[in-house]
Amino acid sequence: MEGGMHAWQGLTAAGAPDAGMSFFTVGSRPEELIALAWTLEEGSRKFYASIAGTLADNEAAKLFTDLASAEGHHKSTLLGLYRDIAKVEPGPDFPASVIAADEDRMEGGVKVSEALVWAKGRDDRGLLEMSMALETDSYDLYIKMGRRVKGENAKEVFGRLVVEEKAHLGRMAAQLDKQL
Amino acid sequence: MSIADYFKPVDTMTPDEVRAFLDRHKPDVYNLVDVRQPKEYERGHIPGSRLIPVAELPGRLAELDPKKPTIAY
Numbered sequence: 001m002e003g004g005m006h007a008w009q010g011l012t013a014a015g016a017p018d019a020g021m022s023f024f025t026v027g028s029r030p031e032e033l034i035a036l037a038w039t040l041e042e043g044s045r046k047f048y049a050s051i052a053g054t055l056a057d058n059e060a061a062k063l064f065t066d067l068a069s070a071e072g073h074h075k076s077t078l079l080g081l082y083r084d085i086a087k088v089e090p091g092p093d094f095p096a097s098v099i100a101a102d103e104d105r106m107e108g109g110v111k112v113s114e115a116l117v118w119a120k121g122r123d124d125r126g127l128l129e130m131s132m133a134l135e136t137d138s139y140d141l142y143i144k145m146g147r148r149v150k151g152e153n154a155k156e157v158f159g160r161l162v163v164e165e166k167a168h169l170g171r172m173a174a175q176l177d178k179q180l
Numbered sequence: 181m182s183i184a185d186y187f188k189p190v191d192t193m194t195p196d197e198v199r200a201f202l203d204r205h206k207p208d209v210y211n212l213v214d215v216r217q218p219k220e221y222e223r224g225h226i227p228g229s230r231l232i233p234v235a236e237l238p239g240r241l242a243e244l245d246p247k248k249p250t251i252a253y
Contacts, residue, residue: 001198001253005216005224008253010199012224017231136227143207143228155208162207162228 011169013140014133015109030085030149035095037145037161038078043106044134045071051119051127060124063175064131067168074161081157107138125179132172139165198251202226211250226253 001007045068052064082090095101106112115134119127142165146158193201202212207228214225215234225231232240244250 001251002192002194004253005214005220005226007195008198008226009195010202011227013227014222014224016218016222140225140227146208159206159208 011136011139013137015137015140017144030151030154031082032099033145033149034078034082034085034154035098035101037142037158038075038082038095039099039101039103040105040107040109040138040141041071041074041078043104043112044068044138045075047106047112047115047119047134048131050116054119055124055127057124057179059178060128060175063171064127066171067131070164070168074164077157077160081154084153085151106134107141108134109137110134125176128172128176128179132169132176135165135169135172139169193251198226198253201251210248211244213244213250213252215252229253 048064048068048071052061052068055061055064079090079094082094091097104111104113106115115130119130122130139162142158142161146155146162149155149158201210212226212229214221214229214231215237216231217233218231221229221231230243232243
């Protein structure tokens with residue numbers, strides 16, 4: 001690519017190659033990656049649901065409510081994949097039964113509690129920009145997870161999550177444009 | 181890699197062309213490689229890119245699917 005990274009003005013993720021996975025003891029088993037993704041989706045859902053009520057702009061508030069709902073759908077998709085691959089029903093102790101999960105983490109590997117403290121008093125634009133950074137890291141992570149998992153079904157599910165995270169980014173970018 | 185490989189023509193793409201390409205294609209149909217150093221990658225990289233520092237490329241080419249187009253930066 002001409003000009004290398006200095007010339008790039010598109011989406012940019014941050015962190016080491018295994019960022020997002022390094023907060024957990026995660027191997028290459030699809031069950032572990034699914035449990036990790038589920039944990040991060042739940043963290044993001046909690047974050048988006050919390051800040052939706054704090055936004056001044058109704059459209060932005062609706063966007064974050066929709067995003068919280070979408071993360072909930074992702075969790076269901078991941079549970080379906082878990083059932084398919086592990087051949088067992090995820091119990092009430094899921095995902096702790098699969099990985100040593102930190103329930104306070106969300107997409108981007110950020111702590112939900114810290115993100116909520118940071119978000120207090122921020123304007124809509126600041127929240128949108130921060131959330132876009134999180135979704136970009138999540139998009140990056142799911143591409144890498146899709147590469148790591150074995151099996152066509154698992155790859156297809158992570159591929160679908162990649163497409164959906166990218167769609168979220170598109171909606172956030174459109175909303176941010178309105179704020180500028 | 182032989183000395184002849186250094187003289188093979190390589191197509192270049194502008195960042196806009198790369199962005200359009202990535203928008204049009206799913207991540208599993210191309211190789212996207214960041215050939216910079218790990219610290220540079222950590223500071224910011226194109227989502228989904230693999231980090232293979234240029235000095236390690238000759239020994240890690242097997243990680244790239246030769247059937248897919250490769251974009252390096």
